[in-house]
Amino acid sequence: MIKPIYRGGLLLPKCQLWFDPRKRKPFAVVSHAHADHVANHDCYLATPETIALIRVRHGNAMADRGRALPYGEVYLGPGYRLRFYPAGHVLGSAMAHVRLDTGESFLYTGDFKMRSGLATEVIQIPHADTLVMETTFGRAEYVFPEFEQTCQSVHRFCDRAIEAAKVPVFLAYSLGKAQELLKVLEERSQTLMVHKSIAPLNQVYASFGVSMPQTRPLDFLNMSECIVVMPPAVLRLLPRKNCQVAMVSGWGMDGSAKYRYGVDEVIPLSDHADYPGLLQFVDTVAPQAVYTTHGYEQAFAATLRSRGYAAWSLSKNDQLELKL
Template sequence: MSREPLLKFTERGIYCSAANVYLDPWKPVDKALITHGHADHSRWGNKRYITHLDNLPIIKHRLGEINASGVNYDESFNINGVTFSFHPAGHIPGSSQIRVEHKGEVWVFTGDYKTENDGISVPYEPIRCNTFITECTFGLPAFKWRDQKDVMHDINTWCSQNNKEGKTSVLFAYSLGKAQRLIKHLDTSQMKIYCHGAVFKMTEVLKELINFPEFTLITRETKKEELIGNIVIAPPSAHGSSWMRKLVPYATASASGWMTFRGARRRRAIDKGFVLSDHCDWDGLLSSIEATRCENVITTHGYQEIFARYLREEKGLNAISERTQYEGENLNEQEDLSTNTSNT
């Protein structure tokens, strides 16, 4: 008789029955281990949350009054005989992989992750395991990222050109993770950074962890003349809203892995697209899996079925796909702060 899997996919989320805990559940549960602060992985309604220490202020900001505790990276803790630990995922600040060990078997759940060091997150570390649960948001060979420094050079060049033309540079990016990555690496020698409220509040939370250049909140009192020629960071949901009127004249850009596809920029009605993602590209996914030396792979959100088939047929791995309610860096890019209207 085969043994029950250490982790299984249920209607509430990824469940460890031996410990009676869930990993990034999408429905309310008694005890949840949380990989990071994005809304599809850390949802409101759980009775207790356990996460990395750096993610605590993030989820408390987004979810309000919750019963939550934090642990350090590589710090093991035991629940009903099952050993858990959090390890750097490199996705966004405070993000983790979760290692689960029981009766000599080791599983690793990545949540979301990337292998490139972005300068604001603790860099990804591969963890040896038997079974590896991996996202594959960009699990196609077409997705291959350029070095961040080269992409940021292009972004800074674009902003500088807009400055010379008397236009405000409006960069659309997730308010948690991507926005701070941009703020950290933008050239502020000749331009100032202004922020939409959602971006400003989240960046204020992360100031305790990251040394940012100066950034300013756009308020009703902010004069249009102050913004001209400078840089504005806003969530994708701000695009096309009345909030944008104060920014005229402006040029718009999106920073996303989906900018790999030419049609993505046209569909979003933006002027420029920069390929910058908080997820692994094709090569990053493959190198991560190889580094774990795992025998089994479970692919989740993204091109999971295509990617699992490739791993079986080309890499000889025992790979299957599982459906989840994680969204990854989806094409709609809905503002992920919508789960907590008090913070928007």
């Protein structure tokens, strides 16, 4: 059985293959272009979309060290074959499926979501003997509303703000969340105004066939009759007097979220799988062993054990359950 190790990134010792390591490696697999999954490796494997996004966010030098592997194509490594499957998280996000020459198979999810997105590829789920999965929302209380209901929440927030003569402002991460939100907002008549970190990423999305609405650069002095989308880090610069602010995050399921973020509302639009989605995912993969990482990894591993899976968190902090 394949036994992965977590050392600031995931390592498969049998083939000395790293997945999303935080520190520079001679060779690594990069699942997607969010900063916490990218490092300045000598060489790395990623989808063409991820490399294009890395080029915008981190520059040509880092992007040029990437080796593009489109979904479905096979990379032949020493003793293994690797294939990318869409993860549904952000544009170009990939789950890495590895088949060893021994016949054993392994799946690393990176970040993923189960529902179809407006600005991302639809997830494809292969079978694997060993699964390493992210469990950001791995507790039973994290059940997201239906997507249409969330879209209605976005539009209601805009309508309330406009009726109160306020500018609707959405806080959304520049890569992934912002593009999904802009697709929800594109049917509206108001001008869409975005932070400078979002616009060039929109162009990458468009270059890979995801049509994006027209936007204007963010201008704090001329936001009247606009809807603003910007990353959360910019909130401290926003003139709040004439604005109503919504954070866009799956953590909006927590009752205290709006106070924690210091906003008027939190809308639970997430680019991660919720708790039922995580369970559905595991059942679809049908692995012999599961390792969980990120978020509620111990809690979700315990849930899987109660459902008959051999499951453990990569942090190795699991509590043994005693059957009395």
